Amino acid sequence: MSTAPGPAVKAAPWKDPHATPYVEIDRVTKSFGDFKAVDDISLKIYKGEIFCLLGASGCGKTTLLRMLGGFELPSSGRILIDGEDMTGVPPYERPVNMMFQSYALFPHMNVEQNVAFGLRQDRVPKGEIKDRVATMLDLVKLGDFAKRKPHQLSGGQRQRVALARSLVKRPKLLLLDEPLGALDKKLREHTQFELISIQDKLGVTFVVVTHDQEEAMTLASRIGVMNQGEIVQAGTPSEIYEFPNSKFVADFVGSVNIFEGKLIEDEPEYVRIGSPDLGGTIYVSHGISAAPEATVWAAVRPEKIFMSTAPPDGTDNVVRGSVQDIAYLGDLSIYLVKLPTGKVVRVTQPNTSRHAEAITWEQLVYLSWDSSSPVVVTR
Amino acid sequence: MRPAPFLQRFGIRGRGLVVALPYLWLMLFFVVPFAIVLKISFSDVDLAIPPYKPLWEWDGRYALAIKLNFNNYAFLFTDPLYINAFLNSIKVAFFSTVLCLFIGYPMAYGIARAKPSTRNLLLLLVILPFWTSLLLRVYAWIGLLKANGVINALLMKIGIIHEPLSMLYTPFAMYVGIVYSYLPFFILPLYANLEKMDWQLLEAAEDLGCRPWQAFYKITLPLSRNGILAGSMLVFIPAVGEFVIPALLGGPNALMIGRILWDEFFSNRAWPVASAVAILLLILLVPFMMWYQSIQARESAGAR
Numbered sequence: 009m010s011t012a013p014g015p016a017v018k019a020a021p022w023k024d025p026h027a028t029p030y031v032e033i034d035r036v037t038k039s040f041g042d043f044k045a046v047d048d049i050s051l052k053i054y055k056g057e058i059f060c061l062l063g064a065s066g067c068g069k070t071t072l073l074r075m076l077g078g079f080e081l082p083s084s085g086r087i088l089i090d091g092e093d094m095t096g097v098p099p100y101e102r103p104v105n106m107m108f109q110s111y112a113l114f115p116h117m118n119v120e121q122n123v124a125f126g127l128r129q130d131r132v133p134k135g136e137i138k139d140r141v142a143t144m145l146d147l148v149k150l151g152d153f154a155k156r157k158p159h160q161l162s163g164g165q166r167q168r169v170a171l172a173r174s175l176v177k178r179p180k181l182l183l184l185d186e187p188l189g190a191l192d193k194k195l196r197e198h199t200q201f202e203l204i205s206i207q208d209k210l211g212v213t214f215v216v217v218t219h220d221q222e223e224a225m226t227l228a229s230r231i232g233v234m235n236q237g238e239i240v241q242a243g244t245p246s247e248i249y250e251f252p253n254s255k256f257v258a259d260f261v262g263s264v265n266i267f268e269g270k271l272i273e274d275e276p277e278y279v280r281i282g283s284p285d286l287g288g289t290i291y292v293s294h295g296i297s298a299a300p301e302a303t304v305w306a307a308v309r310p311e312k313i314f315m316s317t318a319p320p321d322g323t324d325n326v327v328r329g330s331v332q333d334i335a336y337l338g339d340l341s342i343y344l345v346k347l348p349t350g351k352v353v354r355v356t357q358p359n360t361s362r363h364a365e366a367i368t369w370e371q372l373v374y375l376s377w378d379s380s381s382p383v384v385v386t387r
Numbered sequence: 388m389r390p391a392p393f394l395q396r397f398g399i400r401g402r403g404l405v406v407a408l409p410y411l412w413l414m415l416f417f418v419v420p421f422a423i424v425l426k427i428s429f430s431d432v433d434l435a436i437p438p439y440k441p442l443w444e445w446d447g448r449y450a451l452a453i454k455l456n457f458n459n460y461a462f463l464f465t466d467p468l469y470i471n472a473f474l475n476s477i478k479v480a481f482f483s484t485v486l487c488l489f490i491g492y493p494m495a496y497g498i499a500r501a502k503p504s505t506r507n508l509l510l511l512l513v514i515l516p517f518w519t520s521l522l523l524r525v526y527a528w529i530g531l532l533k534a535n536g537v538i539n540a541l542l543m544k545i546g547i548i549h550e551p552l553s554m555l556y557t558p559f560a561m562y563v564g565i566v567y568s569y570l571p572f573f574i575l576p577l578y579a580n581l582e583k584m585d586w587q588l589l590e591a592a593e594d595l596g597c598r599p600w601q602a603f604y605k606i607t608l609p610l611s612r613n614g615i616l617a618g619s620m621l622v623f624i625p626a627v628g629e630f631v632i633p634a635l636l637g638g639p640n641a642l643m644i645g646r647i648l649w650d651e652f653f654s655n656r657a658w659p660v661a662s663a664v665a666i667l668l669l670i671l672l673v674p675f676m677m678w679y680q681s682i683q684a685r686e687s688a689g690a691r
Contacts, residue, residue: 079590099593112591116609125605126595177595 020244021054022230028091030055030213031076031181036085038071045071047237048085058207058214060224062261063234069217072234073183076215077106090180100129105179109186111170113158119145119169120154126177144172147206164195171203175210184216188223200226221261225249233257249309254387258307265313265353267306274300279384281306287349291324293379298386305385310356312381315343316374317367326376329353331369343367345375421669428662429455438656459663469647469664473671476644479558479633480626483565484573487622488615490566491573495614496607498574499581510578513571525564525635532560532636556638564632569625573618580614580686581607613686620679624672644668 021027029052038046046068053059061069074080076087078099087094094102105126113122120141127137145151148168158166167190174182187203188196204227207214218224224231225245232242233256241253252258255266267290269283274295281290281304290306298304320326329345332352336359343355353375367373430439431454443453463469498509516524531537532555539551554560584607592602630645637643644664651661 077594079593099590100596100598104594106591106594108587108591110585110587112585112587114588114591114606125592129596129601173595 021057022052027054029053030057030090031215032088033072033076034086034088036072036075036082036087038068038075038080039083044237046075046082049237049239050085051232051239051242053213053215055213056211057229058204058216058227060216060218060228060231061234062218062221062224062231064219064260067234068237069219069234070185073106073185073215073217076181077104077183078102103180104183105174105177105181106183107170107174107185107187109189111158111166111190113166113169113173115158118155118157119150119161122158122169123173123176126173130177140176144176147175147209148172148202163190163192164199167191167199171206175206175212178210179212181213181215184214186218187216189218189220196223197226203227225261231261233260235260250383252307252383252385254385255305255307258305258383258385262309263354264307264309267308267351269304269306271298271300271302271304274298278379281384285349285351286327287347287351288327289324290382291379292382292384296384296386298384302386306382307385308377308382310342310354311340313353313355313375313377315345315355315357315367316376317371319374320376322376324379325382326374327353328372328374331367331371331373334367334369343373345373424662424665427658428459428666429457430659431456431458432657432659437658439658456659459659460667462660463663463667468642469644472642472644472647473667475642476627476629477671479561479565479643480623480629483562483569483626484619484623486562486566487570487573488619491570491577491618492615494570495574495577495581495618498578499584500586513574513578516571521568522631524568525632528560528564528567528636529555532563555636558637558641561633561637561641564636565626565629568632569622572621572625576617576621577611577614580611580617584610613682616682617679617686620675620682624675624679627672628668 031051031053033049033051033053036046036049037044049072061072063069071080075082076089076094078094078097082095089103114125117125123141123144124137127140132140141154142151145154148171150165150168150172153161153165158169161169167187171187188199191199200223214227216224216227218227228245230242230244231248232239233248234240235256241248241257243251248257248261252261252264258264259266267281267283267285269281269285269290271279272282272289273280276295278294279292279296281292283290283306292306296304314320327347329347331343332346333344335342338359340356340358343357345353345355347353355375426442427439430442432438433440440454442455443451445451494513498506498513501509529536533539534551534553534555536555538554539548542548543551588606588610589599589602592606593599597605628645628648629643630649633641633643634646634649648661648664648668651657651664
């Protein structure tokens with residue numbers, strides 16, 4: 009995945025049991041009627057982090073964000089920010105600002121007035137407002153657009169006004185709801201890095217909601233993957249990607265080939281999984297904790313599978329199949345390889361040479377992977 | 388049978404026809420009557436049928452004598468009755484508009500923020516009175532407000548008052564009638580405006596430190612400005628010339644310009660003066676109508 013310049017938090021305070029969390033979500037549940045949008049979530053977020061809540065739509069991530077902002081009240085549980093219990097504190101008294109998905113810029117005010125709005129509300133002296141707004145507009149590179157109305161701006165410019173407006177009050181916590189959702193791909197990539205560098209400069213703690221796993225990977229110091237109102241796994245982007253704790257996470261973050269099977273050898277140093285999906289056994293060079301004879305799933309990322317026309321050395325983790333489909337993406341190609349069992353395996357290969365001997369449709373190929381590559385999950 | 392070939396001979400075809408129809412309508416029912424009224428306003432009173440002298444005379448051989456009489460207009464400015472009636476009409480229309488604003492804004496706001504399913508029902512309730520004739524509804528108010536009417540009977544029954552209040556034929560009754568009748572005209576354009584509002588802006592304002600009422604004052608109110616103005620014009624413009632409601636509910640002292648017009652026309656048979664009053668009223672209201680038009684144009688252009 010892409011390498012991020014990294015958020016402001018350099019150490020890993022979540023690994024330190026004595027570190028004080030900056031935001032503490034303590035057994036929070038939010039129900040709408042019978043439906044639990046957020047189901048008993050506990051989470052600790054540390055100062056300077058960019059924490060991404062990642063999930064499909066309807067998983068409760070936005071509800072959780074809105075509770076942090078004070079727009080929804082938890083049905084039970086509590087939220088602490090910088091040690092203060094936020095229960096019963098309305099949005100206008102929270103040390104928190106939010107960047108809305110629609111940006112929610114005030115259409116009757118120009119850029120400058122939009123950004124100054126929060127400071128005026130707090131009765132900050134006029135001179136100081138002017139300075140802070142100017143500094144903030146320079147930071148988001150909108151100094152020349154101060155007098156424009158929102159409808160005279162492009163999508164990317166609006167996004168930056170919204171960011172400036174939510175940051176100018178120097179909140180303890182900035183909430184971002186799909187901050188890059190409305191931008192096209194090129195602009196989004198560019199803005200991701202800008203966002204990180206701004207966060208790094210100001211040292212504000214970010215909580216970002218997104219459904220885009222790539223966005224989460226680039227931005228986040230840690231990701232919380234959500235499903236049906238629960239946090240399924242929380243960890244750094246590489247932990248989430250390389251060590252998913254469930255089929256759901258493995259499948260949701262990035263693409264993956266999942267082989268269902270049963271443990272046939274369960275040793276502390278290795279396991280062997282018999283998989284009817286694969287039509288063979290999978291050898292994994294690390295032990296796992298699962299009940300004997302339990303159904304397990306071995307997840308192998310497409311880029312960790314090697315494809316060759318000649319049989320590779322060794323006999324573990326080798327299967328034959330025929331190429332069914334090829335997608336050429338420039339930097340890499342995606343191959344869909346059909347195994348004799350009918351299972352289709354996704355393989356990605358970097359296009360390292362310009363005139364590689366091409367593998368074509370219907371060709372018989374060998375697929376193999378390192379015995380450390382599969383992740384075995386039990387749910 | 389297609390009318391097209393016939394019309395095409397006059398250079399009118401498809402698109403032109405569509406545009407021509409409303410123009411024709413306006414020509415027949417607005418421009419022509421207006422020209423007649425304008426003409427009469429410059430004539431002399433006469434004891435004849437119709438009760439005014441012709442504006443031009445052809446001596447039969449060589450001369451066309453056109454006599455423009457400005458007396459009628461001059462008369463309106465010399466007799467304080469007319470000026471007072473104009474001022475009073477503007478006052479009544481103004482306060483009615485203000486009352487409509489205070490009653491209608493919360494209603495329009497409530498409808499705009501209601502669930503979509505309830506919203507239609509509420510809108511229907513606003514429009515429902517139009518299904519009955521205005522005159523009937525004003526008569527119904529007489530029944531409600533008169534000394535032995537429903538309201539007095541109710542108040543006396545529950546013991547709040549012991550003598551019936553005299554409400555009918557007072558300015559109070561007139562305002563009740565006008566505000567009641569024109570309220571939908573205020574609510575509907577305002578609702579149309581508020582309905583387009585992005586309510587997330589209010590959350591954004593609260594997020595930036597506004598209490599709910601401050602968010603309303605700083606965001607909702609300025610953004611609904613065009614709706615307020617459009618509604619106000621739709622109440623103010625017809626209320627200035629309102630005749631029926633003050634005549635029925637306001638009693639004999641309700642000195643409104645519509646009333647004066649009626650009296651001049653029917654009681655005094657002074658058609659030229661009545662016409663002059665009508666023309667002056669129109670001139671008075673044209674700026675407001677133009678303002679309303681420009682608001683509408685801005686609103687449909689989408690700029691705020």
